[in-house]
Amino acid sequence: MVFMNDQPRSYGGVDGALRVAQRRETLIEAGLELMGSAEPELTVRGVCKKAGVAARYFYESFTDRDALMxxxxxxxxxxxxxxxxxxxxxxxxxxxxxxxxxxxxxxxxxxxxxxxxxxxxxxxxxxxxxxxxxxxxxxxxxxxxxxxxxxxxxxxxxxxxxxxxxxxxxxxxxxxxxxxxxxxxxxxxxxxxxxxxxxxxxxxxx
CATH class of the missing domain: 1.10.357.10 (Tetracycline Repressor, domain 2)
Structure with missing residues (x-):
């Protein structure tokens, strides 16, 4: 699991903090998509699947589902x-x-x-x-x-x-x-x- 206080490394010339921020925005957009649907249901696994982000990266920015909400x-x-x-x-x-x-x-x-x-x-x-x-x-x-x-x-x-x-x-x-x-x-x-x-x-x- 990747914890929020870990320092992200640069990869492929992209600053680690920028990649974390981009993943956070992607997760927020996926969360809005799920929460704003006709039958809203938000889970960590579901939002990661919607965002196309590995579950371990969720915890870079959010402690739990409530934090994302x-x-x-x-x-x-x-x-x-x-x-x-x-x-x-x-x-x-x-x-x-x-x-x-x-x-x-x-x-x-x-x-x-x-x-x-x-x-x-x-x-x-x-x-x-x-x-x-x-x-x-x-x-x-x-x-x-x-x-x-x-x-x-x-x-x-x-x-x-x-x-x-x-x-x-x-x-x-x-x-x-x-x-x-x-x-x-x-x-x-x-x-x-x-x-x-x-x-x-x-x-x-x-």
Whole structure:
């Protein structure tokens, strides 16, 4: 067995650490493929077979299956959070920011449904993922709250947290239902409807 603290050697002119990093990325991609499937099942043997990597190399980067699951989830959620914030920052108007943020999240999940199943699927019941989902929800609530203070005319208060929590939770459930086919709308329609709901708390009362 190759342990994580062993120093990898160079081979064929390729730095050992680079080869370890490449194998780690391959294992993460294989883990996403298995976890994001219609019938998710993740085992060390299965992910190594999917990645085309000998089982002994799994332990270069991961202590066990749970460590790989955490890495897969963290990779997906970080990519979505970073790209969504970049899309929001690039928009010039408050309405444009709401549309850009929603569009980026929906587009990312539509282009790779595995990500949506990883984030929302009830078939994935691992305690590790349950904790990751709670943590990522907190991250997105904070992200929305940080961008919503001026837009929703709310100060740092329970009202801001309540609004952000409600919107993030509702969006997650909506995306889950859309991926499962319970909501029959196009990607463009989903973006427009979700953006309208996000914009609603900022509208003056009639």
């Amino acid at each position: 955490s890495a897969v989830y963290d990779t997906v959620i970080t990519d979505i959070a970073v790209s969504t914030q970049a899309a929001v920052d690039a928009a010039e108007t408050e309405r444009g920011k709401a549309l850009a943020g929603i569009a980026n999240i929906v587009r990312t999940i539509a282009q790779d449904p595995r990500r949506g199943r990883l984030l929302f699927s009830s078939a994935l019941t691992s305690p590790v993922l349950a904790e990751k989902r709670r943590a990522s929800t907190t991250i997105f609530i904070g992200l929305l709250a940080a961008n919503a203070k001026t837009f929703y005319r709310l100060n740092d208060s329970g009202h801001l947290t309540l609004t952000a929590t409600f919107l993030v939770g509702g969006l997650a459930q909506t995306l889950s239902a859309w991926l499962d086919g319970y909501i029959d709308v196009t990607e463009e329609e989903l973006v427009a409807e979700c953006a309208a709901i996000l914009l609603a708390p900022a509208l003056p009362p009639s």
